Amino acid sequence: MTRLRLLLIPLILVYSCGPASIMEDKFEQLIWTADWSPNGSKIAVGGNYDTLKIITVSDYSSINIPMLHTITKVKWHPLTSRLAVLRQFRDDREDPQFHPILYDQDSGDLTSLEVNGGRGLGWNSDGSVLAIGEGEGELSVFSNEGQLLERMETQQKSITGLSWHPFKNVLVTIGSHIEIINLDNKSIKRIQPRPAEVLLLSVEWHPRGDFFVTGDYGDFDFNLSPLLQFWDESGNLILDSDESTGPYRNLRWSENGKFLATASDALRIWSPEGKLLNERSFQSFLWGIDWHPSGDQLVATSGRGQIFIVDNELSMIKQIEY
Numbered sequence: 001m002t003r004l005r006l007l008l009i010p011l012i013l014v015y016s017c018g019p020a021s022i023m024e025d026k027f028e029q030l031i032w033t034a035d036w037s038p039n040g041s042k043i044a045v046g047g048n049y050d051t052l053k054i055i056t057v058s059d060y061s062s063i064n065i066p067m068l069h070t071i072t073k074v075k076w077h078p079l080t081s082r083l084a085v086l087r088q089f090r091d092d093r094e095d096p097q098f099h100p101i102l103y104d105q106d107s108g109d110l111t112s113l114e115v116n117g118g119r120g121l122g123w124n125s126d127g128s129v130l131a132i133g134e135g136e137g138e139l140s141v142f143s144n145e146g147q148l149l150e151r152m153e154t155q156q157k158s159i160t161g162l163s164w165h166p167f168k169n170v171l172v173t174i175g176s177h178i179e180i181i182n183l184d185n186k187s188i189k190r191i192q193p194r195p196a197e198v199l200l201l202s203v204e205w206h207p208r209g210d211f212f213v214t215g216d217y218g219d220f221d222f223n224l225s226p227l228l229q230f231w232d233e234s235g236n237l238i239l240d241s242d243e244s245t246g247p248y249r250n251l252r253w254s255e256n257g258k259f260l261a262t263a264s265d266a267l268r269i270w271s272p273e274g275k276l277l278n279e280r281s282f283q284s285f286l287w288g289i290d291w292h293p294s295g296d297q298l299v300a301t302s303g304r305g306q307i308f309i310v311d312n313e314l315s316m317i318k319q320i321e322y
Contacts, residue, residue, distance in 0.1 A: 023246070023265065025285055025303030031322055033250070034288035034299045034307070035074045035083075042105070043299050044083055045288060045307060046071025049322060052085055054105065055307070060318055069098050073121040075130075077144065081105040084130055086121040100132055102146050111146045120162035120173060133159025133173055139181070154179055155190055161202050166209045174200035174214055180235050191235045196222050202250045206272060207257040211238060215248020215262060228262060230274055239274045249287045254295040259312070263289040267300050267314060280314040282306070 031047035043055040051064040052071060073086040085101040100121075102111040113132065120133020129149065130142045137156040141149045156175035164171045169183045176199065178191040193200070193214065202215040211232050218226035226247050230238040246265030253260050259277070260270040263286035268279040288301035297317065300308045307320040 023283070023285055026305070029305035029322070030070075030287060030303050031301035031305065031307065032071060032287050033073045034290050034301050035076055036290045036292050036299060037076045037081075038078055038293060040293045042076075043290075043307075043309075044074040044076065044085075045299075045301055045322070046074050046085065047287070047301070047322070052083075052103070053322060055320065057309075060320060062320075065103065067101065069117070072117070072119045075121050075123055077123055078125065078127045080127065080144075082144070084121055084123065086119065086132065087117040088119065088135060089117065102130075113140075113142060113146055114148070115140045115151075118159055120159040122162050122164050122171070124164045124169075124171075125166050131162055131164065131171060133162045133175075135159075137175065139173065141183070150183075152186065154181070154188065160200060163204045163212060165205055166207055168209070172203050172205070172212055172214075174203045176200075178203075178214060178231070178235065189235055191231075193229055193237070194224070194227070196224060198224055198227075202248050202262075204251055204253055206253055207255065209233065213251060213253075213260060215251050215264070217247040226264065228270075228274075241270075241274060241276070243268065243276055246285050249285070250289045252290050254291045255293055256295055259291075259295065261289050261291060261298055261300075263287055263300055267298070267308075267310070269312075269314070278314055280310070282308060 034045045036043050045053045048070050050068050052067045053062050053064050055062045069087045072088050075084045083103045089098050100113040116134045118133050118135040123130050132140045135158050137154050139154050140151045158175050159173050160175050162171050162173045173179045176197050180189040198219050199217040200214050205212040214229050216227050218224050225242045226244050227240045229240040244264040248264045251262045262268045266279045266281040269277045284302040284304045286300050296312050298310050305322045309318040
């Protein structure tokens with residue numbers, strides 16, 4: 001049963017991530033990220049494979065585009081065929097092929113963005129700018145053509161995720177804490193979500209823009225279970241849930257805002273009020289996740305090289321091996 005609390009007091013318990021033979025990730029098979037194209041025809045996925053995979057949904061055929069190093073995040077432009085690809089080093093930090101990439105799926109053109117990789121990536125709602133959160137805590141903002149517009153220091157040790165407000169020039173970054181950044185006046189509001197510092201992994205604004213949700217890693221050393229937390233627009237805690245025994249690697253709202261999907265030890269569907277509606281285990285930790293634009297299908301990826309496509313009742317439609 002999901003436990004919801006209205007105070008910022010985490011439930012402390014010892015938790016297990018399941019039998020290692022079933023739930024253990026395999027480093028070389030990790031698929032970190034998945035993103036459905038705005039027209040619903042393609043899915044982009046990436047991970048520890050030195051390639052970007054583009055799947056055509058109509059027949060599940062795919063192409064692999066060579067890209068060295070770990071792909072941590074992919075995001076389609078909301079209006080064009082352009083795809084932003086974020087990477088982090090796996091072998092050599094100075095490798096020039098380590099930079100983030102803009103990939104035009106129609107022309108095949110690749111544009112390198114001259115910043116270090118990381119995990120935070122996102123287009124704003126109209127696709128006019130792209131934000132990248134770097135591994136050293138810097139936030140860079142690019143035009144949709146790849147021109148660097150501004151770069152600012154945050155108070156994050158490392159930016160592990162970010163999300164644009166759907167209507168405002170405001171975004172949330174996560175890492176060791178939460179920062180709400182107003183890019184118009186350059187103000188930063190810092191929020192420590194738990195009494196002990198816990199690494200946050202995922203964040204997304206609700207499509208209405210009046211609240212956002214974060215998911216964290218938990219902490220085995222301090223017996224802190226992973227938390228899914230709901231925050232109002234000002235950064236006040238609304239509620240949290242400790243339903244998962246695995247880190248909340250990614251989370252995504254359906255476009256109509258009716259359902260939140262989370263990837264952790266299971267695929268779970270939540271209401272905007274934080275009620276757990278459905279869940280399914282795939283006998284593997286889940287990493288990437290995204291909704292089809294219509295909201296009738298989901299894609300999720302695993303730490304063991306699997307890509308799952310399910311309907312909104314979580315019934316299997318297709319399983320693909322990377």
